[in-house]
Amino acid sequence: MNADADVVTLAGTLHAEAERANERRALVLAGDRERGYDRLEAVLDTLSVPITATTLVGPDDRLRCEQLPQANASELLGTTREVIAVDAHAELRPNAVGKVAGAVDGGGLLVLLVPPLEAWPDRRDGFDESLAVPPFELDDVSGRFRRRLVETVRAHRGVAIVDLESGRIEADGLTHPSPRLATADPAPPPDRRFPMAAYEACLTGDQADAVAALESLSEADRAVVLEADRGRGKSSAAGIAAGAFATAGEDVLVTAPAARNAAELFDRAGELCRTLDDDATVESRRIETSAGGSVRFREPTAAAETTETADIVLVDEAAALPVATLESLLTADRVAFATTIHGYEGAGRGFSVRFRDRLTESDHEVTDCRLVEPIRYAGGDPVEVWAFRALLLDARPPVEPLVADADPDSVEYRRLEPDALLADERLLREAFGLLVLAHYRTEPNDLARLLDAPNLEARALVRDGHVVSVALLAREGNLSPERRAMMYEGGRIRGNMLPDVLTSQLRDEAAGEPAGLRVVRIATHHAARSRGLGSLLLERVREEFGDGADSIDWLGTGFGATPGLLAFWRANGYRTVHVSTTRNDSSGEYSALMLAPTTDAGQRLHDRHAEWFAGRFGACCSDSLADLEPDVARAVLRSVDAEAAPPLELSDHEWRVVAGAAYGPGLFDVDPGPFRDLVVRYLADDPDGVDLTAREERLLVLRVLQARDWESVADRLEFHSTSQCMRALGDAICPLVDRYGTAAALAVRERFADE
Numbered sequence: 001m002n003a004d005a006d007v008v009t010l011a012g013t014l015h016a017e018a019e020r021a022n023e024r025r026a027l028v029l030a031g032d033r034e035r036g037y038d039r040l041e042a043v044l045d046t047l048s049v050p051i052t053a054t055t056l057v058g059p060d061d062r063l064r065c066e067q068l069p070q071a072n073a074s075e076l077l078g079t080t081r082e083v084i085a086v087d088a089h090a091e092l093r094p095n096a097v098g099k100v101a102g103a104v105d106g107g108g109l110l111v112l113l114v115p116p117l118e119a120w121p122d123r124r125d126g127f128d129e130s131l132a133v134p135p136f137e138l139d140d141v142s143g144r145f146r147r148r149l150v151e152t153v154r155a156h157r158g159v160a161i162v163d164l165e166s167g168r169i170e171a172d173g174l175t176h177p178s179p180r181l182a183t184a185d186p187a188p189p190p191d192r193r194f195p196m197a198a199y200e201a202c203l204t205g206d207q208a209d210a211v212a213a214l215e216s217l218s219e220a221d222r223a224v225v226l227e228a229d230r231g232r233g234k235s236s237a238a239g240i241a242a243g244a245f246a247t248a249g250e251d252v253l254v255t256a257p258a259a260r261n262a263a264e265l266f267d268r269a270g271e272l273c274r275t276l277d278d279d280a281t282v283e284s285r286r287i288e289t290s291a292g293g294s295v296r297f298r299e300p301t302a303a304a305e306t307t308e309t310a311d312i313v314l315v316d317e318a319a320a321l322p323v324a325t326l327e328s329l330l331t332a333d334r335v336a337f338a339t340t341i342h343g344y345e346g347a348g349r350g351f352s353v354r355f356r357d358r359l360t361e362s363d364h365e366v367t368d369c370r371l372v373e374p375i376r377y378a379g380g381d382p383v384e385v386w387a388f389r390a391l392l393l394d395a396r397p398p399v400e401p402l403v404a405d406a407d408p409d410s411v412e413y414r415r416l417e418p419d420a421l422l423a424d425e426r427l428l429r430e431a432f433g434l435l436v437l438a439h440y441r442t443e444p445n446d447l448a449r450l451l452d453a454p455n456l457e458a459r460a461l462v463r464d465g466h467v468v469s470v471a472l473l474a475r476e477g478n479l480s481p482e483r484r485a486m487m488y489e490g491g492r493i494r495g496n497m498l499p500d501v502l503t504s505q506l507r508d509e510a511a512g513e514p515a516g517l518r519v520v521r522i523a524t525h526h527a528a529r530s531r532g533l534g535s536l537l538l539e540r541v542r543e544e545f546g547d548g549a550d551s552i553d554w555l556g557t558g559f560g561a562t563p564g565l566l567a568f569w570r571a572n573g574y575r576t577v578h579v580s581t582t583r584n585d586s587s588g589e590y591s592a593l594m595l596a597p598t599t600d601a602g603q604r605l606h607d608r609h610a611e612w613f614a615g616r617f618g619a620c621c622s623d624s625l626a627d628l629e630p631d632v633a634r635a636v637l638r639s640v641d642a643e644a645a646p647p648l649e650l651s652d653h654e655w656r657v658v659a660g661a662a663y664g665p666g667l668f669d670v671d672p673g674p675f676r677d678l679v680v681r682y683l684a685d686d687p688d689g690v691d692l693t694a695r696e697e698r699l700l701v702l703r704v705l706q707a708r709d710w711e712s713v714a715d716r717l718e719f720h721s722t723s724q725c726m727r728a729l730g731d732a733i734c735p736l737v738d739r740y741g742t743a744a745a746l747a748v749r750e751r752f753a754d755e
């Protein structure tokens, strides 16, 4: 038999078994790229799969089917394909594999076109280039992620491997599954509001429960969160509910990262509308019913701006949307979010880490529903099991009892060397699981970075070998004059987040010269927080890197700023030098950049930036940071090094204006500038003996720094009237005049005190 025939027969048998079991199978074609495409074409020619249900994810449009580059793999989120082939010869992006693996239908095949397996880990590809962060070169990147990937491919059931060079079938991927037991029939709740047809459309009990949960949107101020791994039928549940609401005359607005992600939702909604309403008009993105109801799609931003035009808003693939967009969608008073828990596949955990709190704080009564039973493919599907393991999609921190009594005296500092992580799957899972759980953006790409990027280091505190706290560190700076000039002139540089911002945005060409270590992420197990472990880990990192042979000039960090986190970093000696001028897409927060210098060169870098920052922050507050939360602004200034801030230099006249408004009949509104300098100085200093309340400080931020008008400030801080608010501002300024005022200011105070 020729090699082609072998592969075609293998693929046929594999596909037949996949169909019988309603599971997926993977086929790895390892070897020469052209040969791989030849075999793949032969396979596709003979499989009973329509070309319209096949997708090639790779750089070239080589087959007659749909084609997408790996960078656009998100388009497949939430869709269902029978065959997806990934061409990984030029590059393998771990995020793309995660995204496509969930989209293959039960009975379908995931085909991987890869170089010879033995040689693959040692080849450097396009993705590796993204890991070669200056001053490191491509040769410094290692191949551990792919070595691990190859091992998992070989070790897992359901994965067939063909060595195209020798023509040998290394594994046939057959699992010979025994027949499955039928699962329980879906049943409606006894007091259902939706028509019976909605429940008859459900395929599992979990899906019927999800539809029942969505019934709660019949009432105002309700939110529903549907959570599930991929392919459990949550989009379909949302679609069935959309159809039921539309046939009852309601307008349902559907949004998702892209219209295609909501295709299943519209399919189900359309089917139900047709069943219930002979005159319904059903189009791919718009459904209208004879009761006057509708289901329509809007892009997320447009949807967020028009929530009031709909009765109900349904958000699909919510985890892939920025937190700020999710928040704007909360303006709808009846809203549901369908979101993926594992297999977040590069979308990050913004939804659960950051957005969950906002949802809880909102006026909505929230109903949660979790779908477990798979629909797209059967439970225990081997390709899902492989993808979870290979990409650590389900990595978790250690279970609570193992770390619950950890404290600074019972833990050990440990370098997490990539080789040790590769050799110890449990350690890797615990460390990566902790990072994933605690952060809004940790993706499969980060697993590859952890194992292969030359600029990254990981450190942990372990209790009896279990990870309790973990930090991911990136080397930054130490850049050549040419690279620094390139950045200064607007060129982009990989990695190097802090030097990049300080150079390109803050116009400091020397910023990339000192060597630094940025704490990219830090997390403590939730069962052991607030015991000083995070601080201990930072202290150990500083000891290790601050004065070894490997010494650095600064430690730094950048993160979505909240008052609590700013306090944590401040307590650990980090000081703010910048706040981003736009909100971070996934965290929805403004980012704070902080430095903790360890040498004179680091100190000089810090000091000049702290001075510039304190100098500009007041102006930013009434401009790009006009919607910064006042408590974040307070915490930001509190974490600036006051020594480095510019001195307060008000003229005698300016002091008379300020003191006149505080103690006499003067007005803040005539000349806000000097008040602004005074407030910045006060918040940065946090001086002893001045005890303003949090509300007074918020007033200073809102009115003096952010220049909000009196009405809105009075309203926000719940003053009875604007004049009461104005008096409160004067009262809050008095202790600042007492503390900082010059003779000219104090003379004003004396004069009015006498009256």
Ligand SMILES: CC(=O)SCCNC(=O)CCNC(=O)[C@H](O)C(C)(C)COP(=O)(O)OP(=O)(O)OC[C@H]1O[C@@H](n2cnc3c(N)ncnc32)[C@H](O)[C@@H]1OP(=O)(O)O
Pocket: 438, 439, 469, 519, 520, 521, 522, 523, 524, 525, 528, 529, 530, 531, 532, 533, 534, 535, 536, 557, 558, 559, 560, 562, 563, 564, 565, 567, 568
């Ligand atoms: C670059 C970055 O990674 S920034 C993001 C940091 N990581 C995260 O947000 C992940 C989730 N959070 C965590 O894992 C932990 O809370 C960490 C890493 C921030 C702190 O770890 P811990 O071991 O608790 O630190 P430690 O005990 O030394 O210090 C805790 C103090 O930090 C402050 N703090 C830290 N996070 C918060 C927060 N979210 N809200 C309020 N205060 C906070 C508090 O002052 C707290 O003291 P308290 O509990 O007595 O009030």
Ligand SMILES: Nc1ncnc2c1ncn2[C@@H]1O[C@H](COP(=O)(O)OP(=O)(O)OP(=O)(O)O)[C@@H](O)[C@H]1O
Pocket: 077, 078, 079, 080, 102, 103, 201, 202, 203, 207, 228, 229, 230, 231, 232, 233, 234, 235, 236, 237, 264, 265, 268, 340, 375, 376
């Ligand atoms: N009630 C249903 N009737 C017909 N097909 C369904 C039904 N529920 C789910 N399916 C099919 O099962 C597959 C998965 O469903 P769906 O897309 O709703 O799941 P999901 O949990 O949203 O998955 P993903 O996270 O990948 O978006 C799809 O092919 C869908 O057409």
